[in-house]
Amino acid sequence: MAGKGPSEPPRINLATAQVLIVVASGGEQDILIQILSGYGVRTINRASSGAEALQTLERETYDMIIVDHALSEMDGFELIQAIRRESREANRFAPVILLGGHVRNADVAKARDCGASFVVSKPLSAQVLFDRIIWLARDQRKFVDCPVYAGPDRRFRAFGPPVGMSGRRHDDLSATLGKPDEPNLSQDAIDAMFSPAKASL
Amino acid sequence: MTAHPVPFAVKNPLSAKLNRGMAKPDAVRKAEENLSSIKEKTLAELDVALVEMQALATQTASAPSASGQDALYRLSNKIAGIAGTFGKGALGEAAYCLCDLLDRTNVAAKWPAGSIAVHLEGMKILRHVAASDEKTAEAILCGLYSVVNHVAPKPEP
Numbered sequence: 001m002a003g004k005g006p007s008e009p010p011r012i013n014l015a016t017a018q019v020l021i022v023v024a025s026g027g028e029q030d031i032l033i034q035i036l037s038g039y040g041v042r043t044i045n046r047a048s049s050g051a052e053a054l055q056t057l058e059r060e061t062y063d064m065i066i067v068d069h070a071l072s073e074m075d076g077f078e079l080i081q082a083i084r085r086e087s088r089e090a091n092r093f094a095p096v097i098l099l100g101g102h103v104r105n106a107d108v109a110k111a112r113d114c115g116a117s118f119v120v121s122k123p124l125s126a127q128v129l130f131d132r133i134i135w136l137a138r139d140q141r142k143f144v145d146c147p148v149y150a151g152p153d154r155r156f157r158a159f160g161p162p163v164g165m166s167g168r169r170h171d172d173l174s175a176t177l178g179k180p181d182e183p184n185l186s187q188d189a190i191d192a193m194f195s196p197a198k199a200s201l
Numbered sequence: 202m203t204a205h206p207v208p209f210a211v212k213n214p215l216s217a218k219l220n221r222g223m224a225k226p227d228a229v230r231k232a233e234e235n236l237s238s239i240k241e242k243t244l245a246e247l248d249v250a251l252v253e254m255q256a257l258a259t260q261t262a263s264a265p266s267a268s269g270q271d272a273l274y275r276l277s278n279k280i281a282g283i284a285g286t287f288g289k290g291a292l293g294e295a296a297y298c299l300c301d302l303l304d305r306t307n308v309a310a311k312w313p314a315g316s317i318a319v320h321l322e323g324m325k326i327l328r329h330v331a332a333s334d335e336k337t338a339e340a341i342l343c344g345l346y347s348v349v350n351h352v353a354p355k356p357e358p
Contacts, residue, residue: 013222017215025279027246030239031286038232040223063214070278093211101282102300105356123285123293126232130225137215142208153208 010134014041018060021046022053022079023068023099032066035126039133050074054082061090064133068099069111077107077114084115084150092150093143095136099124115151240287247284247292250276251325258317265312273317274303280324291338292327295320298345305353316352320345 019041023029029046036044045060047053050071057065065083069076080096098116111119117139120132141152223231254276261269277299284293299320306313323341330337 009225011220011222011224012215012228013218015222017218025283027243027283028279030243031236031283034235034239035232038230038235039228040231063218068282070275070282090214095213095215099282101278102297102304104304122282123290124282125286126229126236130228130232133215134219134225137213137219139213140216143211144206144208146206 012039012134012137014039014133016043017041017063018043019045019064019066020053020056020060020062021066022048022050022071022076023066024048024071025068028068028099031124035124035129038126039130050076050079050082053079054087057083057087057091061088062094064136065091065094065096066099067096067116068101069103069107070101075107075110077110080114080116081150084145095139097132097136113149115149117152236286243283244287244289247280247289247328250280251321251328254324255321258314258321261312262314262318265308265314267308270303270306270308274300277303288332289328290332291330291342292324294342295324295327295345298342298349299324301355302349302353305349305356313352316348319348 014036019036021029021032021036021044023032023046026048029048033044033046045056045062047056048071050073053067067076067079071079074082076098080098083094083096084092095117096115098111098114098119099122100111100119101122103111117136118132120129139152144151144153254273257269257273257276261273277296280296281293281300284290284296299317302313302316302320323345327338327341330341
């Protein structure tokens with residue numbers, strides 16, 4: 001991942017960022033606070049339940065929200081759904097990172113549909129979280145708000161509508177394949193891909 | 202045909218903060234320094250969680266309950282989430298394996314007291330196994346995965 005130039009490391013100035021972390025366990029809150037402080041974040045608000053988080057979301061505007069999935073009463077998935085549906089506009093569209101540990105079998109669909117911007121699996125590492133924040137800062141995905149889902153558009157690439165259907169969005173690609181730019185690979189070239197030879201240097 | 206939602210552009214508050222401020226190597230180094238300052242305290246919390254789990258395992262072995270199962274699951278999930286950050290990845294993996302077992306267990310059917318006890322013994326050993334001792338960790342984890350796959354195989358999708 002690069003910064004301005006191809007060889008420069010990525011940079012981000014989080015000194016003025018306001019971050020909300022919603023994690024039930026004090027130990028895990030401490031881990032996040034230490035990592036984010038290391039990145040230069042000065043304003044970190046913490047909540048240990050969904051209800052507490054919704055209260056602070058009514059008062060404050062956040063640049064990033066980090067939610068653990070394992071909260072009691074209202075779980076992390078339900079909290080993110082509430083943020084996407086009910087909170088003030090600035091927070092509704094804020095980047096939300098869902099921290100995932102072991103997800104119960106019954107909750108897999110909830111995790112998929114909650115509207116998080118990114119899922120980061122625990123255990124956390126300083127390197128991985130930094131990469132994910134950079135990814136989110138570069139994220140230009142549009143938002144979708146409909147009865148069954150509210151959150152970032154989950155299509156990372158527009159592959160176009162299924163064959164026989166007209167596009168439903170203005171930026172859908174055509175379902176019809178055009179002519180290839182280059183000739184097909186020869187059979188020898190394809191065979192070579194399946195039986196790699198040892199390189200002789 | 203129902204109307205399809207139209208995606209709309211929103212302002213990303215993080216994008217204006219890119220390409221200035223701290224570079225990744227500095228940010229990661231400072232974050233890791235900060236983490237090392239809470240390592241001992243956090244590992245001590247994991248030890249407390251293991252003691253609580255042992256008490257719950259003893260209690261549920263004679264009187265299985267949904268609340269006991271939930272409490273065990275939450276403590277195990279907590280260890281799974283934290284241990285790897287401080288070089289105890291194998292302990293975290295064993296805890297994750299126990300989460301799998303508990304998630305697939307129907308408390309009204311047969312309570313897997315023996316399998317839970319085996320996991321806890323494995324986790325206690327892994328808490329003190331050096332990160333460099335990969336063979337020991339691998340042997341214990343292989344055993345735990347075999348137990349879960351035998352006692353509570355993954356349900357068909």
